[in-house]
Amino acid sequence: MSEGEANDVSLEDAPAAGKPQNKAERSSTGDITTDVYAAAAECLDAVLKGRASVKSAIFNSPFPEKRFLMAITQKTMDNLVHIKRIAYKSNLLKQETRLSKSMAYVLIYDLLFGEMKRARGIAGLIWRYRKALNEEMQKYLKENEVQDVSQLKKGDQKGLQHPRYIRVNTILSSRDEVEKTLKNEGFILKEYEAQSQKGFLKSIRKMGARSFYHDYHVPNVVVLNPMINFYNHELEKTGKIVVQDKASCLASLLLNPPAGSTVIDACAAPGMKTSHLAALMENQGKIFAVDLDAERCKRMEKSLQHYGVTCATTINEDFLKISPQNERFSAASHILVDPTCSGSGVTSRTNKQNRQSKKEERERLQKLKHLQMTLLKHALSFPNVQRVVYATCSISPEEDEEVVQEALKSNSQFILRPYSKYLPKWKGCGKPRYSVGPNCLRSFPEKHLTNGFFVAVMERYVPLAQEEGLVDGEVKEVGDSGKAEPGENGEVKIEQPVTDWNPAKDKRRKRKRKHEDTTEHWSAEKSSQSKPSAKRNKK
Numbered sequence: 001m002s003e004g005e006a007n008d009v010s011l012e013d014a015p016a017a018g019k020p021q022n023k024a025e026r027s028s029t030g031d032i033t034t035d036v037y038a039a040a041a042e043c044l045d046a047v048l049k050g051r052a053s054v055k056s057a058i059f060n061s062p063f064p065e066k067r068f069l070m071a072i073t074q075k076t077m078d079n080l081v082h083i084k085r086i087a088y089k090s091n092l093l094k095q096e097t098r099l100s101k102s103m104a105y106v107l108i109y110d111l112l113f114g115e116m117k118r119a120r121g122i123a124g125l126i127w128r129y130r131k132a133l134n135e136e137m138q139k140y141l142k143e144n145e146v147q148d149v150s151q152l153k154k155g156d157q158k159g160l161q162h163p164r165y166i167r168v169n170t171i172l173s174s175r176d177e178v179e180k181t182l183k184n185e186g187f188i189l190k191e192y193e194a195q196s197q198k199g200f201l202k203s204i205r206k207m208g209a210r211s212f213y214h215d216y217h218v219p220n221v222v223v224l225n226p227m228i229n230f231y232n233h234e235l236e237k238t239g240k241i242v243v244q245d246k247a248s249c250l251a252s253l254l255l256n257p258p259a260g261s262t263v264i265d266a267c268a269a270p271g272m273k274t275s276h277l278a279a280l281m282e283n284q285g286k287i288f289a290v291d292l293d294a295e296r297c298k299r300m301e302k303s304l305q306h307y308g309v310t311c312a313t314t315i316n317e318d319f320l321k322i323s324p325q326n327e328r329f330s331a332a333s334h335i336l337v338d339p340t341c342s343g344s345g346v347t348s349r350t351n352k353q354n355r356q357s358k359k360e361e362r363e364r365l366q367k368l369k370h371l372q373m374t375l376l377k378h379a380l381s382f383p384n385v386q387r388v389v390y391a392t393c394s395i396s397p398e399e400d401e402e403v404v405q406e407a408l409k410s411n412s413q414f415i416l417r418p419y420s421k422y423l424p425k426w427k428g429c430g431k432p433r434y435s436v437g438p439n440c441l442r443s444f445p446e447k448h449l450t451n452g453f454f455v456a457v458m459e460r461y462v463p464l465a466q467e468e469g470l471v472d473g474e475v476k477e478v479g480d481s482g483k484a485e486p487g488e489n490g491e492v493k494i495e496q497p498v499t500d501w502n503p504a505k506d507k508r509r510k511r512k513r514k515h516e517d518t519t520e521h522w523s524a525e526k527s528s529q530s531k532p533s534a535k536r537n538k539k
């Protein structure tokens with residue numbers, strides 16, 4: 001079991017009918033303390049399994065002291081992320097099999113966060129572990145850089161409350177099949193409050209344990225309650241679903257290579273995005289899945305097999321050493337660059353990272369930025385590449401907007417396509433203090449309920465001047481002030497050098513681009529099940 005799984009309730013635990021709790025826990029003992037623990041555990045169980053809200057569980061409980069019951073149940077809920085983590089680390093749930101999970105959580109709450117001073121009744125079962133639990137608690141406080149429990153964040157602690165996203169692997173399954181399986185297991189497909197990003201997120205925020213939704217932005221992604229664990233589910237074991245954060249699906253979705261194309265995934269391991277690309281390409285064409293790291297490459301190979309990917313070849317190589325002129329790779333029309341980054345957007349990691357001094361942090365970011373920019377520039381130098389997507393799970397502009405801005409400055413053949421052209425339903429862009437910012441996609445953990453992520457789409461630009469045999473010139477961003485100036489369609493404006501610039505031609509070029517944009521039939525919203533047209537492939 002991985003650490004992350006310690007926060008999950010497994011599917012077997014979740015069915016709405018719910019197995020009854022231990023008899024010993026349920027029966028009235030005449031001991032008010034044991035009885036309140038039992039009642040609180042029942043309420044918690046009902047809430048975690050989606051049968052009731054805290055208020056309705058308390059209301060329906062036969063336990064007479066409602067305020068007492070409310071206090072302990074609500075406080076256990078508020079601290080549940082911490083309690084689960086400590087319980088997992090101490091190995092308590094494996095050692096003490098006489099307690100249901102909910103009862104263990106209530107007792108751990110009272111021992112570590114509450115009032116438990118001595119072992120009485122059922123509390124005796126947890127009292128024996130108090131030393132181990134207290135030790136884990138101290139480590140946990142240290143990890144979270146706080147002195148005592150009152151300083152721990154309540155409820156919506158970052159990183160642990162995002163929904164569970166599963167991507168249907170359309171190579172081996174279909175959304176209908178996955179939906180049917182979920183429904184057979186008692187899950188209920190729900191509609192959003194409104195067909196908008198806001199309406200979708202509002203519904204997701206209050207999603208019950210047994211509900212699921214189709215994702216609003218990414219086709220074939222299903223959204224479930226974070227408590228639901230799919231790691232050992234039959235759908236996962238058979239490769240029919242991929243447990244993948246939604247934000248990380250956006251990079252492949254925006255690259256969106258048509259079936260039959262030649263693609264390089266330049267930093268591919270462990271292959272999550274490669275398998276998504278293969279699914280979007282209907283497993284037709286060629287993906288070179290390149291990665292420097294031999295171990296990760298091996299894992300990727302296994303994983304691609306598991307997901308039924310046959311159109312990809314893994315290559316254990318430094319992408320920078322692959323020559324753009326190499327015949328094997330030079331036909332690539334689409335390249336994904338998802339390089340090593342600080343990972344500062346991955347919310348489950350942010351709490352754990354060691355504190356570095358500001359200077360060390362700056363130096364580290366500069367090194368990463370240099371590597372990332374070298375990789376991106378290399379991708380842009382492939383002779384037939386039409387679209388390059390750059391992505392990171394970092395929230396630092398040094399690794400995001402600055403890399404894209406500088407790489408584009410040094411390459412006059414590419415423009416930044418506004419992500420909104422391909423994913424108009426997504427609301428969330430890059431830092432406006434960079435001219436490229438408004439055209440780049442960003443996801444924000446609190447806003448989008450995903451990891452923090454950054455994606456930029458670059459496309460080969462064919463200037464009219466070149467088409468008409470004029471001298472091609474320097475490409476520069478309009479707005480020397482450094483302010484963002486989205487052009488028509490939102491892309492960063494491209495100016496021809498003054499010597500070649502002809503307003504009439506520029507107008508025609510804009511008209512032509514506008515026409516192309518309105519006739520562009522492709523949209524990222526298309527279902528990956530529908531066949532992409534070959535016309536797009538030629539673009």
Ligand SMILES: C[S@@+](CC[C@H](N)C(=O)[O-])C[C@H]1O[C@@H](n2cnc3c(N)ncnc32)[C@H](O)[C@@H]1O
Pocket residue numbers: 266267268269270271272273274290291292293296317318319320338339340341375
């Ligand atoms: C963020 S991970 C990629 C995750 C992957 N795209 C996925 O979705 O599963 C970055 C990867 O880049 C690889 N990498 C770093 N520098 C590289 C280089 N010069 N050439 C190829 N791979 C590189 C690392 O080994 C690492 O596996």
